[in-house]
Amino acid sequence: MSHTSLSRRTVLRRAAAAGLLATPAAGFLAACASSDTSGDTGSGTTGKTKDNPFGVDAKKNVDAVVFDGGFGQEYAKGYASLYEQKYSGSKVGITWSKEILTDMQPRFTGNTAPDVINNSSPKTLDLATIVDQLTDLTELYDAPSIDDPNVKIRDTLLAGTIESGLFNDKPYTLNAAYTVYGFFHDQTLFDAKGWKVPTTWEEFLALAENAKKEGIAAFTHQGKYPWYMYNVITDWIWKVGGKEAIFAIDNLEPGAWQSDAVKTVIDHIHEMLGKGYVQAGAAALDHTTTQQAVIDRKALFIPCGTWLEGEMAKTLRSDTKLEVSAQWRLTASDKSPYGTVRAAAGEGWIVPKTGKNPAGGLEFLRIMLSKAGARKFAELTKSLPVVKGAADGLTGSSQFVSANKVLSAANGNVVSVRFDGWYKDLYTALEGAITNLMSGKGGAAEFTTAMQKAADKIAADPNVKKQPKRTA
Structure with a gap:
């Protein structure tokens, strides 16, 4: 099969x-x-x-x-x-x-x-x-x-x-x-503040601004391990551009990393960084440190999988209520519906x-x-x-x-990405691009150029075994 x-x-x-x-x-x-x-x-x-x-x-x-x-x-x-x-x-x-x-x-x-x-x-x-x-x-x-x-x-x-x-x-x-992967938060904090988990980018920006006024970062990430943001970025590419956008990346198609979907995702992340909604210094921190920021209610959301509660069990507060939600929609024209998840x-x-x-x-x-x-x-x-x-x-x-x-x-709308397991050098290039992005070193132009260059190199290398094309 x-x-x-x-x-x-x-x-x-x-x-x-x-x-x-x-x-x-x-x-x-x-x-x-x-x-x-x-x-x-x-x-x-x-x-x-x-x-x-x-x-x-x-x-x-x-x-x-x-x-x-x-x-x-x-x-x-x-x-x-x-x-x-x-x-x-x-x-x-x-x-x-x-x-x-x-x-x-x-x-x-x-x-x-x-x-x-x-x-x-x-x-x-x-x-x-x-x-x-x-x-x-x-x-x-x-x-x-x-x-x-x-x-x-x-x-x-x-x-x-x-x-x-x-x-x-x-x-x-x-x-x-x-x-199950997604954005994790402490529902106890949300209940205390009367906040709702956003489903759209606009709702997130409004929430992020309210949190910023209270000294809380709206978002953090496991900076030393870009794999977590790899999930966020590829999931959002699937949401914005549909599965076809990811299939093109998996299939090493020319220009796949320079599609409108990829640019849209990176532009939104760059906006989040520029507005100061991301935990300061997160790009240099490890996973447990930034995950603890959510438990300590110094940050609202962190991308992770459902091992999070077990991993942080020793430092959970007595009233911590970790919950996971799907990534919010970035645009009104997203090709995949809200609720699409990686699982x-x-x-x-x-x-x-x-x-x-x-x-x-x-x-x-x-x-x-x-x-x-x-x-x-x-x-x-x-x-x-x-x-x-x-x-x-x-x-x-x-x-x-x-x-x-x-x-x-x-309802069956589940993200699946293959290139990270198929083409290790392409994933390694992505780790570098993510680290640069989250450290404030460039935006969509730098990110997409670097990734397309890496993908084209692998596509042209006869010594790299190509995996079967994804079509469905």
């Missing part, structure tokens, strides 16, 4: 229905207790069964590297515990990483890759450069599920999960969390071929995708897992309730 065949409407319907909205998770150890050997392949390796479809050696340890970020550590420790319960002769050793790319590049170069990696952080591994060293996860998706050996794992997942991890039309990444499976996991125990890596992911593993993830991170029904019956916070409302209101 190609990238373009994904039905986002189905994803939304199922995710909204599942949303920390009831069936208890099946007993994990009971599900693991099967001794059915009908799946034994007689391959000469450790016997493969429905209960052990990858032929895991129960005495081998698993080397896992996990991003130490917004979801915290407890959920991954929970996966490790479930694995060790099933294979009591093995241990899962977790190495925590703040930056996967920096920590993992030497291990891939030295042929000492771990067995499973949570490829999620401000800087991640570029699949294009390591794909030959990764395990095709088709075997995982075709394996029996932990909870019912007669049901394949692929049939337990929300629609779009497998497709979200395709590269060259093969699944190399398991995206295990379903994330997708994310938080990627990969299994290197060169690890000492790739079968253990695959089994670690299979256990992650059990009802018990996925439900614990939801409980600990306050985020939606990609396993159908795993979060049924859980009560949600104000952030989770608002995220479900945003998903429902989107």
Whole structure:
């Protein structure tokens, strides 16, 4: 299945229905207790069964590297515990990483890759450069599920999960969390001031001026990590110019970065900066510092995903009510309706071929995708897992309730952007352009010129493998 065949409407319907909205998770150890050997392949390796479809050696340890970020550590420790319960002769050793790319590049170069990696952080591994060293996860998706050996794992997942991890039309990444992105605010502050969340640019400007008079920045961003503003910019390009504007960018079409839609988005951001509505110095600050500004009610909005509440849990005020809303419309002629959002499976996991125990890596992911593993993830991170029904019956916070409302209101209008995963150099160029823009170094002319130059260079390079054209 190609990238373009994904039905986002189905994803939304199922995710909204599942949303920390009831069936208890099946007993994990009971599900693991099967001794059915009908799946034994007689391959000469450790016997493969429905209960052990990858032929895991129960005495081998698993080397896992996990991003130490917004979801915290407890959920991954929970996966490790479930694995060790099933294979009591093995241990899962977790190495925590703040930056996967920096920590993992030497291990891939030295042929000492771990067995499973949570490829999620401000800087991640570029699949294009390591794909030959990764395990095709088709075997995982075709394996029996932990909870019912007669049901394949692929049939337990929300629609779009497998497709979200395709590269060259093969699944190399398991995206295990379903994330809603948008502008986050503290509803307690809005209620106290009698303010309403804007839906148009004009409403935002009026609100921003009122906030400025009270010494509050209307907007902030995670300046040291331009990825957050990448989401804002590409989402607004989709809203203003329709999906065609993003498809043109993904397809490396001539002039795609110099379209009216791109110029409109950058002009509006430049206006916001020029009027002093953005937190002073944000361009040089890290993510937790600027996110704390919203919690401390020194800024109104920050772009983020629904891991925010979990990431900031230790510093939330007792009355904080984080909520997420869709980005407001920039013009009356926006081609996409208000409510259009970015929402997708994310938080990627990969299994290197060169690890000492790739079968253990695959089994670690299979256990992650059990009802018990996925439900614990939801409980600990306050985020939606990609396993159908795993979060049924859980009560949600104000952030989770608002995220479900945003998903429902989107009515299938969901942004998806591909070039960042397809063409790493183009994304790197965008990070530089965003940093310059948010630091006050130029406006639309400088931004669009730099990005078009980078895109044209990649389009003309015969050594860069071009991905299939997006048409729908």
